[in-house]
Amino acid sequence: MDITSQFFSFCSYPQITLIFISSFITDHLFLFFKLFQSIIELHLLKRMRTEFCCINIMKYLEYTPFDRINAFLDHLNFGEHTIKGSIEAYSCKHTVSDKRLSLSLENEILNYLGNSPDVESVDSSSPVNYLSSRSSRKTLIYLILTLYHMYPDYDFSAVKAHQFFTVETWHGFKQIFDSYMSDASKEWKETDEDTSLLETLHKALDEVINLAECEIYSYDPNSDADPFIEKGALWSYNFFFYNRKLKRVVSFRFSCLSNLLSDGFHMGGIYYDEDGEIFDDMDM
Structure with missing residues (x-):
């Protein structure tokens, strides 16, 4: 019996034929939808990678308004402590030199989102919800690329870094500045009676980055993930001013370093050296 005869013989059993056809259609529909899903996922991934590859790469910029502030905050010695500060501007340059880094950060975020619950089921303040926004991801990439430019030998995690960034306001920044930079402001006042240090800083920032259109972020990582911390640091603050349009x-x-802790210090007749060894206060 040939194949055609076998088929018609098989079709003489309606129930079996119906089951066969139904199974055939179900299996092929499943394969079709799986293929369609794979195509959609590949399309979305390609689109997201294209978006991230188009992120401009950070480039250091020199601005005269910052020169005087940087020179003043380079090393303010107040006896027992020293205040240091630095202000730097970075622009975005169309280049592919950091493409690998951008893709690495992007893949880290995508993997994190892929292993996380659905966005609808998580709290609005969670990293998942934040990173699900394309605009938020691009902002985070900009900030991390800035960190990498400042500290090229340090390894920053995109997901972990997000947890250390906090949205701030100028008022909040001003409160911190006034509280912790009072000594520096008094020192500045002695050399410039017309404009305060904060006013000079505000004017310089506005000229370079247009504060009215800025997003302000503070960066406060734990000690293990903080490249800003120097030996003997009493406190340290890091702010980023980001202008999307520009x-x-x-x-x-800016930070405060203890001059006693940085080189070793005396406490109760005991001397602590740089390596942490303890010696009695006696002739060596």
């Missing part, structure tokens, strides 16, 4: 980021960091 595609420009300004970094401003």
Whole structure:
């Protein structure tokens, strides 16, 4: 019996034929939808990668308004402590030199999102919800690229870094500045009676990055993930001013170092050296 005869013989059993056809259609529909899903996922991934590859790469910029501030905050010695500060501007340059880094950060975020619950089921303040926004991801990539430019030998995690960034306001920044930079402001006042240090900083920032259109972020990682911390640091603050329209980021960091802790210090007749060894206060 040939194949055709076998088929018609098989079709003489309606119930079996119906089951066969139904199974055939179900299996092929399943394969079709799986293929369609794979095509959609590949399309979305390609689109997201294209978006991230188009992120401009950070480039250091020199601005005269910052020169005087940087020179003043380079090393303010107040006896027992020293205040240091630095303000830097970064712009975005169309280049592919950091393409590998951008893709690496992007893949880290995508993997994190892929292993996380659905966005609808998580809290609005969670990293998943934040990173699900294309605009938020691009902002995070900009900020991390700035960190990499400042500290090229340090390994920053995109997901972990997000947890250390906090949205700030100028008022919040001003409160921190006034509280912790009072000694520096008094020192500045002695050399410039017309404009305060904060006013000079505000004017310089506005000229370079247009504060009215800026997003302000503070960066406060734990000690293990903080490249800003120096030996003997009593406190340290790091702020980023980001202008989407200008595609420009300004970094401003300032810290206070103990002159006693940085080189070793005396406490109750005991001397602690740089390596942490303890010696009695006696002739060496």
